[in-house]
Amino acid sequence: MRMRFLCWLLLIGVGVAPVSLAAQDSTLTVGSKMFTENVILGWAAAYTLQDAGFDTRHREQLGGSRFLWDALVRGDIDVYPEYTGTLIEEILADTEVTPATLRDVLAERGVRMTAPLGFNNTYALGMREAHARKLGIETISDLRNHPDLRVGFSNEFMERSDGWPSLRQVYNLPFTAQGLDHDIAYRALTNDAIDVIDLYSTDAEIQRYDLRVLEDDRGHFPKYEAVLVYRADLEAEAPAAPAALARLEDRIPADTMRVLNARSAIQGEPEREVAAAFVQRALNIVSGDVQAPSRMDRVQTRTAEHLALVGVSLLFAIGFSIPLGIIAAKLRWVGPAVLIAVGVTYTVPALALLALMVPPLGVGYVPAVTALVVYSLLPIVWNTYTGLRDIPPPLMESATALGLSPWAKLWCVELPLAAGSILAGIKIAVVINVGTATLGALIGAGGYGQPILTGIRRADMGLILEGTVPAALLTVVLLALAEGVERALGRGPAVSDGA
């Protein structure tokens, strides 16, 4: 019994490919935000660095502006594509800063930026062309006469100081807006579910869906010139890197960017290939690593990443939870506190828990695993507690009356008798863990969540399935494994442990 229990613990760890826990110092890390254009620019930046001889890694789709900025300042990433308007209005909103002083203010925070890459991707509001024509709406001011229009804005736009809050004031707009994912907002608009959305002026969808961009007649939106921001350390540690990034300056006019966006967002070409084709044409950079991996390769990589998240977090969760469950069952005063504390962790939404891990732990594998461990505690702790508490009193008294030491009693009698309940808890943790680990992609931990995220962004059902189907299969396999262990425990010969 004891051995089988240990084997079960070990089995979870088997096949978990070891992954690098932290970036190596010699590697340069590019980050990008969660939308197509930024991902393409991220790849383009990564290729120029690679071409300059650096080991380069691109952490795609890490999060929103604030998230990327914090990651840059903290040193989790070295470079990411940003927009001057975002820096001034959002990131440095609490500072006196103008386009002229931007460079100096950034330098005070250990950050440098390239010259503009060549296009201004400002915010704008858009409507279906036919609808706008029918209502005679051409400018944002015209919206005031139509208070019954349904308005949906991207979540970031809803919050930013230069977004909806100030836009509404400047134009005195009468709407209650709802927050949406940017890519979902386009689909909602074309499906006639909403009437007005925010968009970026280089969005490929403007032409594709025949949208009217409303004129910013009061000049509300600042300029959003694309730049690359990078850590000032690079100038000393890798002087060739800023020079490499500078090759992209003034090379990407708005219409070029719109075409690149369209190839990826509409024709479904991976951003890395779109960016590779661009740098080859514009800068004559031959990127070695452009050959897109096959679906099989991708699934394999994602599976290894996902198993590393699930397996390692489960091992830690089991390692923490069983002792916690024992403490909860044994110590009358601490017990309820443990149970309640563990219960409270579960009331934090998984997404929020991931976000909470980032300030102390950065982005990537470690914070994702930590969040998963925290999230897996509840079922195992509670089931260990219940399993130990439900042992019939005559058995407990027999064990005591024999004169076994407390540890021997726990190990030889109590834990084996509670094993069924503990295993049930572990099974629940497996299911929760495989599902929750898909969120790890949001903070750069990879796994099955990566194709799901990309798939949602590109409305590519195939990509979404590429993440969800293996996740479902993995759950089935892990549960079958647990089932096998349970059978071995339940039906195998009882332990005689004697002569």
Place this chain on the structure above:
Amino acid sequence: MVTLTDVTKTFGAERAADNVSLHVPEGQTTVLIGPSGCGKSTLLRLIIGLIRPDSGTIRVDGTTLSDANLRTLRHRMGYVIQEGGLFPHRTARGNVTLLAKHLRWSTTRIRDRIEALLELVQLPADRLDVPPPQLSGGQRQRVSLMRALMLDPPLLLLDEPLGALDPLIRADLQTDLRRIFRTLGKTVVLVTHDLHEAAYFGDQIVLLRSGQVAQQGPFRELRDAPASDFVREFVQAQQSLTTALDT
């Protein structure tokens, strides 16, 4: 062998042991008897330290029970309960050998001891490889007895050991138990609610009522010289039942 001095134990308002002083002589079988709730099981559980007295002292084999020596003193006591005391996740053998293994007995020593015990309790050897739930009630009690006797303790405590058995098996095991007690010459404390069983096993009988000793002595003394009306009524009630059945 066992001496209780002014032992009191209360559960809430109920006095399960009310200032009890009692001596269990070495090498004899002492039976604790009385109506439900009289505190007979409580006394047994106090002796093996499953519960601790509110006041008073308990001496076993010359040593006063304390938290410090409880565990090693338990190795000098075997404990058998009515049923449900065997661990279902271990075979009968695993149950019997658990403590010896824990104390790092050698394989040979364990094997020899098991052989002797099988002979003593009259259990077929193949029954040892079965988990307890697959044994009959009588076999389970024989395995429980083996487990209690494994370390050859001088003191044996039994709490209604025949209580859950059907009549035929019960008669069978009763005979075997007395033979075993006589053979081993151990100090035995047995709890029952059945006066015939008490008379059959007991060198001395301790009749309890509401946590107090009503009378203590051989069965004959309780029958012929009851110390109180309660003792007389208790003895007569059980005797008249048998008489009624006999005629």
